[in-house]
Amino acid sequence: xxxxxxxxxxxxxxxxxxxxxxxxxxxxxxxxxxxxxxxxxxxxxxxxxxxxxxxxxxxxxxxxxxxxxxxxxxxxxxxxxxxxxxxxxxxxxxxxxxxxxxxxxxxxxxxxxxxxxxxxxxxxxxxxxxxxxxxxxxxxxxxxxxxxxxxxxxxxxxxxxxxxxxxxxxxxxxxxxxxxxxxxxxxxxxxxxxxxxxxxxxxxxxxxxxxxxxxxxxxxxxxxxxxxxxxxxxxxxxxxxxxxxxxxxxxxxxxxxxxxxxxxxxxxxxxxxxxxxxxxxxxxxxxxxxxxxxxxxxxxxxxxxxxxxxxxxx
Amino acid sequence: xxxxxxxxxxxxxxxxxxxxxxxxxxxxxxxxxxxxxxxxxxxxxxxxxxxxxxxxxxxxxxxxxxxxxxxxxxxxxxxxxxxxxxxxxxxxxxxxxxxxxxxxxxxxxxxxxxxxxxxxxxxxxxxxxxxxxxxxxxxxxxxxxxxxxxxxxxxxxxxxxxxxxxxxxxxxxxxxxxxxxxxxxxxxxxxxxxxxxxxxxxxxxxxxxxxxxxxxxxxxxxxxxxxxxxxxxxxxxxxxxxxxxxxxxxxxxxxxxxxxxxxxxxxxxxxxxxxxxxxxxxxxxxxxxxxxxxxxxxxxxxxxxxxxxxxxxx
Numbered sequence: 001x002x003x004x005x006x007x008x009x010x011x012x013x014x015x016x017x018x019x020x021x022x023x024x025x026x027x028x029x030x031x032x033x034x035x036x037x038x039x040x041x042x043x044x045x046x047x048x049x050x051x052x053x054x055x056x057x058x059x060x061x062x063x064x065x066x067x068x069x070x071x072x073x074x075x076x077x078x079x080x081x082x083x084x085x086x087x088x089x090x091x092x093x094x095x096x097x098x099x100x101x102x103x104x105x106x107x108x109x110x111x112x113x114x115x116x117x118x119x120x121x122x123x124x125x126x127x128x129x130x131x132x133x134x135x136x137x138x139x140x141x142x143x144x145x146x147x148x149x150x151x152x153x154x155x156x157x158x159x160x161x162x163x164x165x166x167x168x169x170x171x172x173x174x175x176x177x178x179x180x181x182x183x184x185x186x187x188x189x190x191x192x193x194x195x196x197x198x199x200x201x202x203x204x205x206x207x208x209x210x211x212x213x214x215x216x217x218x219x220x221x222x223x224x225x226x227x228x229x230x231x232x233x234x235x236x237x238x239x240x241x242x243x244x245x246x247x248x249x250x251x252x253x254x255x256x257x258x259x260x261x262x263x264x265x266x267x268x269x270x271x272x273x274x275x276x277x278x279x280x281x282x283x284x285x286x287x288x289x290x291x292x293x294x295x296x297x298x299x300x301x302x303x304x305x306x307x308x309x310x311x312x313x314x
Numbered sequence: 315x316x317x318x319x320x321x322x323x324x325x326x327x328x329x330x331x332x333x334x335x336x337x338x339x340x341x342x343x344x345x346x347x348x349x350x351x352x353x354x355x356x357x358x359x360x361x362x363x364x365x366x367x368x369x370x371x372x373x374x375x376x377x378x379x380x381x382x383x384x385x386x387x388x389x390x391x392x393x394x395x396x397x398x399x400x401x402x403x404x405x406x407x408x409x410x411x412x413x414x415x416x417x418x419x420x421x422x423x424x425x426x427x428x429x430x431x432x433x434x435x436x437x438x439x440x441x442x443x444x445x446x447x448x449x450x451x452x453x454x455x456x457x458x459x460x461x462x463x464x465x466x467x468x469x470x471x472x473x474x475x476x477x478x479x480x481x482x483x484x485x486x487x488x489x490x491x492x493x494x495x496x497x498x499x500x501x502x503x504x505x506x507x508x509x510x511x512x513x514x515x516x517x518x519x520x521x522x523x524x525x526x527x528x529x530x531x532x533x534x535x536x537x538x539x540x541x542x543x544x545x546x547x548x549x550x551x552x553x554x555x556x557x558x559x560x561x562x563x564x565x566x567x568x569x570x571x572x573x574x575x576x577x578x579x580x581x582x583x584x585x586x587x588x589x590x591x592x593x594x595x596x597x598x599x600x601x602x603x604x605x606x607x608x609x610x611x612x613x614x615x616x617x618x619x620x621x622x623x624x625x626x627x628x
Contacts, residue, residue, distance in 0.1 A: 236553055
């Protein structure tokens with residue numbers, strides 16, 4: 001197979017797009033794809049500050065690499081989750097990536113405030129991935145506000161989006177379907193836009209890009225993901241993709257073009273209050289993150305929590 | 315495991331319903347399931363004549379068996395498709411089933427009018443399954459009209475419906491999604507209601523029922539189905555069902571409860587004309603079946619077709 005752009009021998013074969021690329025043309029193609037997604041979906045402009053949520057995995061590091069290459073002003077934000085060795089390696093890879101390129105990186109370690117995901121999950125008996133999601137949302141939002149960013153970009157790729165879409169469709173989660181988009185507008189002035197510039201590039205494409213750009217990323221999956229339904233969905237989608245290349249990209253793209261509009265977002269869903277704990281927008285007196293934190297405190301540090309309660313004004 | 319109904323040792327384990335049944339309770343359960351679907355979805359009443367489209371496979375014969383057992387007035391209709399030995403065996407099984415039970419069966423052989431599916435597919439170069447679908451729809455509609463039936467019942471089971479739904483969702487075929495229901499109301503006075511009483515009973519359940527009732531059905535799949543995407547979808551759904559029992563029934567049921575309404579049927583879709591060929595309702599001068607037949611005649615019998623054209627009034 002020859003490179004679709006320059007006719008040199010192709011190193012990468014993208015069956016879903018019926019095209020192939022040599023190494024340098026693939027890097028060009030990948031960056032153009034991301035750039036196009038940003039432009040077409042109006043994710044952000046060159047003069048907006050982008051908070052890139054970097055985990056240390058291939059997707060978020062590849063995303064950050066593309067954004068820096070394209071000249072977008074970025075700030076990296078890494079949340080050290082406290083999931084054993086996996087988190088230690090993830091943080092190290094992220095810090096190495098930023099240091100080697102002289103990039104601005106902010107790190108927040110959950111363990112420092114007793115909120116390591118593993119501890120939270122065992123204290124509250126919630127599924128680790130659910131607790132982790134709540135925690136991440138809070139810190140990403142808070143970091144964007146604190147650092148004055150206009151938008152939060154995450155590394156969700158096509159495989160992530162297709163798997164999430166399949167899960168939402170298998171259970172006809174119409175509220176989630178209404179909100180599954182590559183650009184989510186903020187529903188409060190303290191929140192910022194959230195975007196997924198890699199939503200149409202596959203896992204394999206980002207891995208190939210990371211490899212070609214010499215990005216040293218954490219290859220292992222999060223240990224909590226083992227057995228997750230999301231992985232079963234990915235597996236099943238891989239099977240469909242194999243039989244019919246382009247299935248995933250068509251599934252996500254056609255959903256956004258034709259299916260998505262069928263599921264209207266419920267009105268009155270905006271967060272109207274300020275959380276009594278952290279001051280961020282909230283649906284109730286406490287936001288879901290502060291509720292989770294309070295639950296952890298009651299379970300892990302009952303004496304401290306009781307003391308604090310007795311000191312607080314009645 | 316014990317029978318959910320009578321506590322005898324269970325012979326069938328239905329993981330998706332978290333229940334098990336002994337032989338006689340399974341037969342009772344299966345018949346009740348079908349009865350409930352008919353009642354709940356208002357498919358038909360005891361005093362309506364039901365045309366059962368019987369292929370000779372497990373689903374349609376099991377359906378006919380249940381309907382007869384429950385005392386519904388039925389007429390069997392078998393379309394002999396002309397797909398080699400497979401069709402010959404299918405017809406034989408159907409005729410044996412009807413004869414053994416003294417049931418009213420009408421058989422129409424496509425080969426008698428030169429429309430065997432294999433010949434049509436090769437003459438028109440259409441995919442066999444597409445041609446077969448067009449032909450079946452025409453003859454089922456025509457038979458219901460001719461025999462004075464109020465409703466056409468087909469043996470589509472849960473696996474068929476889930477696979478079709480998955481295909482429609484993967485491509486976001488919103489028009490098909492709007493029309494995927496267990497009861498389709500007629501859109502012309504010459505058409506009758508079409509219903510799928512087995513839409514919530516799995517392939518395995520109908521096979522088990524057929525076995526327990528001593529129904530001798532054609533086990534082999536239609537040879538044209540080999541490699542069909544539908545089978546890939548079924549395979550993938552089996553995988554999901556295995557990991558999470560109840561996936562298929564939830565997918566179809568939740569779609570009808572929550573998803574389906576999102577896809578409104580287009581207005582003005584009713585067939586307004588009468589086909590110049592067969593007199594059945596049609597969207598154009600010729601219905602899709604008569605167009606197909608005309609195409610076959612031009613390809614296979616060009617001389618006859620030309621003669622007929624020259625004889626027809628200008």
